[in-house]
Structures are given as structure tokens and as C-alpha cells.
Amino acid sequence: MEEKEILNEVNGSGKDKARRILMYIGWGLSAVLLVCGIMLISRVMKLNVLTTPYMVILIASVIVVTGVIAFLQKWMVSGIITKIIAIAMSVIMVIGSRYLGATSKALDKMSGMKTQIDNVCVYVLKDSTYESLDDLKDATFGISQTLDRTNTDKALDMIVSEIKTSLVPKEYQGAMQLIDALYNKEVDAIVLNSSFLSVFEGVDNYSDVEDRIRSVWSADIKTDIVDNNNNNNNNEEPTSDPYDQYKNFLYGGDDVFTLYVSGIDTNGSPMVNRNSDVNILITVNTKTRQILMINTPRDFYVPLSISNGVKDKLTHAGCYGIQVSVDTLEMLYGVNIDDYIKINFTGFVDVIDELGGVDVYSEYDFMPRHGTQHFTVGYNHVNGTEALGFVRERYSFGSGDRQRGKNQMALIKAMINKCVSTDTLLNYENILGAVSSSIATSMTTDEITGLVKMQLSDMKGWDIQTYSVDGKGDNLMTFSLTAPNYVMVPTQSTVDMAKEYLRQIYAGETVQVQ
Numbered sequence: 001m002e003e004k005e006i007l008n009e010v011n012g013s014g015k016d017k018a019r020r021i022l023m024y025i026g027w028g029l030s031a032v033l034l035v036c037g038i039m040l041i042s043r044v045m046k047l048n049v050l051t052t053p054y055m056v057i058l059i060a061s062v063i064v065v066t067g068v069i070a071f072l073q074k075w076m077v078s079g080i081i082t083k084i085i086a087i088a089m090s091v092i093m094v095i096g097s098r099y100l101g102a103t104s105k106a107l108d109k110m111s112g113m114k115t116q117i118d119n120v121c122v123y124v125l126k127d128s129t130y131e132s133l134d135d136l137k138d139a140t141f142g143i144s145q146t147l148d149r150t151n152t153d154k155a156l157d158m159i160v161s162e163i164k165t166s167l168v169p170k171e172y173q174g175a176m177q178l179i180d181a182l183y184n185k186e187v188d189a190i191v192l193n194s195s196f197l198s199v200f201e202g203v204d205n206y207s208d209v210e211d212r213i214r215s216v217w218s219a220d221i222k223t224d225i226v227d228n229n230n231n232n233n234n235n236e237e238p239t240s241d242p243y244d245q246y247k248n249f250l251y252g253g254d255d256v257f258t259l260y261v262s263g264i265d266t267n268g269s270p271m272v273n274r275n276s277d278v279n280i281l282i283t284v285n286t287k288t289r290q291i292l293m294i295n296t297p298r299d300f301y302v303p304l305s306i307s308n309g310v311k312d313k314l315t316h317a318g319c320y321g322i323q324v325s326v327d328t329l330e331m332l333y334g335v336n337i338d339d340y341i342k343i344n345f346t347g348f349v350d351v352i353d354e355l356g357g358v359d360v361y362s363e364y365d366f367m368p369r370h371g372t373q374h375f376t377v378g379y380n381h382v383n384g385t386e387a388l389g390f391v392r393e394r395y396s397f398g399s400g401d402r403q404r405g406k407n408q409m410a411l412i413k414a415m416i417n418k419c420v421s422t423d424t425l426l427n428y429e430n431i432l433g434a435v436s437s438s439i440a441t442s443m444t445t446d447e448i449t450g451l452v453k454m455q456l457s458d459m460k461g462w463d464i465q466t467y468s469v470d471g472k473g474d475n476l477m478t479f480s481l482t483a484p485n486y487v488m489v490p491t492q493s494t495v496d497m498a499k500e501y502l503r504q505i506y507a508g509e510t511v512q513v514q
Contacts, residue, residue, distance in 0.1 A: 019076060022083075026073030029086040030066050036093035037062030043100035047107075048445075049452045065089070102429045106436035107448055113342070113440040115222045116321050117272045118148065119194040120155040122217040125182060130189065133163050133217045139188035141169040142181045148193045148320075151221050155191055158219055175199065176481055179209060194218070195319040198275040199480045206483075220272075225323055225442070256506050258283045259443075260326055260340040262318060263408065265392065270344040270440040276318030276325050278343070278408055281333065285505050289460055292505045292513075294498050295409075295468040296329065297401045301487040304328050304479060312479035313487055319480065332495065335502050339443045345391060345408070347438030349384030351415070354431045356423065357383045358414040363406065366396035387411055401488070405468065465513045467501055469494040 041059055044050055050058065069086050072078040122141075124130045130139070141159075143152050160167055170187055172178045175196045181187050194215070200206040263278025264270065281294040298315035305327035306320055317325040326337050352358055360382055362375040371389020373382060382390060391411050397403035418424065424431060441448075471488035478485045504511045 022076070022079055023073045026079050026083050026086070027070055029083055029090070030070035030073070033069065033086045033090050033093075034062070034066045036090045036097070037066060039097045040093045040100070043097045043104070047100055047104050048449045049456065051453055051457045054456065099428055102432050104445075106432045107445045109436045110439050111441055111443055111445045111448055113271065113322075113340075113442045114225055115271060116225050117269060118151045118221045118223065119268075119272055120148075120151050120191065120219050120221055121194050121215040122155075122159065122189050122191055123182065123213045124189045124216055125185075126212055126214050128188070130216055133159060136189055136216070137163050137165050140186075141167055142178055142187035142190040143169045143171055144174055144178050144192070145171045147174055147178075147196065151193060151223075152191055154221055155219055159191070159217070162217075174480075174482055176206070176483055179206065179213075182213065189216070193273070193319070195273045195275070196480070199313075199316055199319065199478075199485075201275075202486050203481065203483060223321075225321065254338075255287050256283065256285045256508075257338045258335055260329060260337045261343065262322060262325055262340060263343045263345050264318060265345050267346050268344075270342045270347065270438060273321050274318055275315040276322075277315055278345070278405070279314055279325065279329065281329065281335070281337070283335070283502060283505050285508065286454065288505070288508055288510065289462050290505055290511055291462050291464045292501055292511055293464065293466045294333070294501070295405050295466070296332070297405065297469070297471065297488050299401055299473075299486060299488040300332075300469070300471060301474075301476065301478075301489050302328060302332055305331060307479040310479040311476070311487075313485070316478065316480045333499055333502060335506075339441065339447070341439065341441040341443070344438045346388065347434070348411075348415075349388055350434040351431060351438060352382070352384040352387050354427055354434050355415065355418045356427075357381055358387065358411070358418045360387065360390060360407075360414040361410050362390070364397060364403070366393065368393040369395055400473075402468065402470070465501070465511050467498055467513045469498050 041055075041062065044058065045055070069082040072082045122133065122136070124136075130136055141156075143156070156167060156169065169191070170181070172181055175192065178190050178192060179200075182190050197210055200209045259282045261278065261280040261282060262276045264272075264274040265277050266272060266274045275298070277298050279296040279298065279300075281292075281296070283292045283294075284290075296314060298313065300314040301311050302314055303309050304312050304317050304320070305324050314325075314328065317328045322340055322342055326340055329335075330337055358381070359379045361379050362377060365374075365376050367374045368389035370392055371386060373380070373386040373389060375390060380390075391404065391408045393407070394400045394404040419431070469490065471490045471494070474487055474489050475484040476487050476489075477483070478487065501511050501513065
């Protein structure tokens with residue numbers, strides 16, 4: 001009998017010891033959960049996307065859940081269940097913190113665009129024997145008298161420093177005369193901003209210029225972008241906290257603001273100056289919950305802000321810098337643009353591939369000039385390269401550039417639809433990295449997260465209205481080229497209608513595009 005009692009005591013003490021160990025493990029897991037919760041809260045606070053009420057709920061939830069899990073460790077069954085919950089929640093919080101950290105880094109990389117890059121090159125004929133600057137020490141150089149002269153002079157100084165030989169370049173009026181001089185062998189090499197090669201697109205006898213010349217030297221020259229300080233469209237008094245969610249969201253002091261979306265088609269950084277093939281104004285009224293999107297065709301024939309009244313294609317404004325595009329559109333529509341977003345569509349090849357391809361809707365059956373995929377009417381699954389062929393094509397359509405603009409919007413819509421799918425979470429960081437390498441914006445991180453915060457505080461939907469100005473095709477002289485070039489002469493009634501829609505949305509009236 002005594003032996004049995006002793007065994008019971010031993011077994012009882014063993015069970016108590018096991019319970020205590022499990023309880024200590026549970027408390028340890030609770031501590032880990034609390035640390036993970038604090039890490040998540042700090043990430044959310046840094047990202048600044050939640051309003052104060054939501055932050056209070058998040059903090060309270062972490063404290064309460066951790067406390068409840070720690071308290072329930074006193075009992076065996078509930079303790080085991082809550083241990084599993086604690087482990088699962090800790091893993092989720094760590095993953096969430098990692099995603100938030102990656103998001104914060106991506107926003108920092110994309111936002112606050114203050115500089116632009118001009119890629120200036122030394123070009124020679126493709127069949128020449130010149131291979132490097134050293135081969136050009138005794139060569140004759142050509143430059144433009146006025147075209148991008150500041151960057152050209154900077155490049156010349158760099159060239160002189162590298163070859164240690166003084167240069168007296170021949171000067172020509174513009175890019176076309178400079179190319180002619182190289183073709184005719186009046187000079188051995190020319191110094192030209194690479195962005196201006198794109199202005200020869202579609203020009204007779206010059207459209208193959210990139211196949212006839214090659215670069216033997218290049219330099220990326222960075223310059224500061226002059227801020228136009230337009231963050232007060234309605235002349236309202238700026239608020240000290242434009243992200244106050246308890247009243248009305250204010251962007252730089254305004255409840256109505258306009259963003260400019262510029263799309264370029266090139267390899268490399270979106271900060272490089274290039275033709276702007278996509279030109280969309282997005283005007284947002286946070287009170288009426290309306291968004292107005294106005295598309296302006298790339299070939300629109302308008303005076304540039306730097307051309308002293310001489311007309312040019314709108315797309316060419318991008319060669320002179322993003323601010324020239326901004327100023328030119330402000331002149332056209334009489335509206336102040338608060339910020340701009342610059343997208344490199346070529347870089348979106350990587351984004352689409354990381355997404356595993358997207359399903360894009362085509363309104364036409366066609367085969368792109370520069371592509372391998374034949375598109376049929378309806379949804380087509382495409383990878384990055386195939387998608388690029390889809391958004392580049394315009395010659396297959398009777399409406400030309402107008403349809404290309406629609407296809408670009410269709411691809412963006414397809415990407416958004418894929419991004420909100422659960423599959424995206426499995427490759428979130430790679431996708432975010434590809435996106436941040438393809439987009440640059442003058443918006444600050446606080447302004448971007450402020451927009452997110454506004455939406456989270458009021459989950460009402462948005463009424464999105466879209467409009468595109470129109471015109472008629474013609475061949476006319478342009479500021480950037482002293483030769484006839486295909487342009488779209490604006491139909492003034494469509495421009496006037498766009499102005500009226502802008503007036504309505506700024507006045508707080510309901511916009512209904514006809």
C-alpha cells in the first residue's frame with residue numbers, strides 16, 4: 001500500500017512538473033508573440049498608413065491577445081491550443097513585418113524624385129573603325145548649337161579630361177543637321193543626348209538612325225528638377241497636418257489635386273529623360289469621391305513650355321525633362337499639376353514575369369510589329385515580353401496611337417487584377433522590387449501613405465470618369481526637328497471639353513463624361 005502511494009506521489013509530481021514546463025513554454029511563446037507584435041506595430045507606425053483609431057485597435061489587440069494567451073497557460077488543454085495560436089500568430093506577424101519593411105523601402109526608393117538623368121553619348125557610324133574615345137583623339141566632333149547645350153558642354157569637358165586633348169567641335173543647328181553631318185562624314189563623331197534619337201521615329205530617311213550609328217562613349221548626367229510649387233490648387237491655406245483623417249483629407253492643403261502620369265519606353269532608370277509615350281492627368285476630388293482621368297495622345301501638336309510658341313509633339317517634351325512635360329500640359333489645360341509619376345514600361349517586363357504573366361483584354365485581332373504573340377479578341381495570357389509588344393503596337397489599328405493608349409490602360413488593369421490575387425503574396429518582395437525599379441514619383445512617402453490612410457479611414461468607392469482629347473493627323477514641322485513629322489493637330493472642342501470637366505471637378509460638381 002505504501003509503495004502505491006509513493007508511486008502516485010511520484011507520478012503526481014511528474015505531472016505537475018510537466019505542467020509547469022508547458023506553462024513556462026507558453027509564457028515564453030507569449031513573450032515572443034509580444035515582441036513580434038511590437039515589431040509589427042513599429043513597422044505600421046513607420047509606414048504611417050493607419051489612422052489613430054486603427055492604431056489604437058492594433059496596439060490593444062496585440063496586448064489583449066498576448067495577455068489572454070499568457071493567462072490561459074494555467075490549464076493544460078487551453079494552454080496547448082493557445083500555444084499553437086501563439087506560434088501561428090508570431091509567424092504571421094513576422095511575415096507581415098517583413099512585407100511592411102519591404103513596402104517601406106520600395107516607397108522610399110520610388111518617392112521624392114528630385115533629380116533627372118540625361119544620357120549623353122558620343123556616336124560614330126556603325127561601320128566606322130572607331131571603338132573608343134582613345135581612337136577619337138584626332139577626330140572631328142560635331143555638336144548642336146542650342147539643343148541640350150548645357151549637358152553637351154558638360155559631356156565635352158568630361159571627354160577632354162579623358163582623352164587629354166583639346167576639342168574644337170563643329171556646331172550644327174539641330175539634331176537632324178547633326179545626324180546629316182555624321183552621315184555625310186563632315187565629322188567623325190557627334191555628341192548627342194540619346195533621348196533625341198527617339199524624335200526621328202517615323203521620319204523619312206531617319207527612322208533607322210539607331211541602326212546606322214553606335215555609341216562608343218556615354219555619360220549619365222544628373223541635374224536637379226526644379227519644383228513648380230503647385231501644391232495649392234485652390235489657394236487654400238495649407239494645413240500643418242494634411243493627413244488629418246477626422247475631417248477632410250487634404251493633399252498639400254487642397255481637397256482637390258492633380259497628378260501627371262508619364263510613361264516612357266526604355267531600358268534603365270525611370271529618371272532618364274525620354275519621349276513620354278503615355279500622358280495622363282489624374283484629378284482627384286476627395287470630398288465628392290470622384291476621379292477624372294484625361295488622356296492626351298503622344299503626338300498632340302502643342303507648344304512646349306521651352307519652345308517660345310513653336311509647336312511640337314507632346315511626347316518630345318519628355319526629352320527635355322519631366323518638368324517640361326508638366327509645364328506643357330499645364331499650359332494646354334490651364335490646370336496646376338501637384339505631382340508626377342513616371343513609369344518605365346520596359347521595366348514592367350520584369351514585373352509581369354514576377355507576377356507569372358497576366359490576362360490582358362484585346363479589342364482587336366492583330367500581330368504586333370515587334371512581338372511574337374498573335375493577339376485575338378478577348379483575354380490573352382502574356383508574359384512580360386509579349387505584354388510589351390501589346391502596349392507598343394499602334395500601326396495595326398486604324399485609330400493608331402489612340403488604341404495604343406487603350407491597350408496600355410488595359411495592361412495596367414490586368415496587372416492590378418493580378419496583384420490583388422492571393423498568388424501575389426508568394427512572390428511579394430520580388431514583385432515590389434521590380435515595381436520600385438520601374439516607377440519614380442515626386443510625391444513624398446508621407447503623401448503616398450496619406451492617400452492610403454484616407455482610403456482606409458473611409459472605404460467608400462470612387463466614381464472614375466475617363467476622357468481622351470482627340471485630333472487629326474498631319475505632317476508638319478516641329479520644334480525638335482526641322483522637317484515634316486507626323487503630328488496630331490488638336491480638335492479644340494475636345495480640349496475645351498477637357499477643361500470644362502476639370503473646372504467641374506475642382507468646383508465640386510459631379511462630372512459625367514459624355
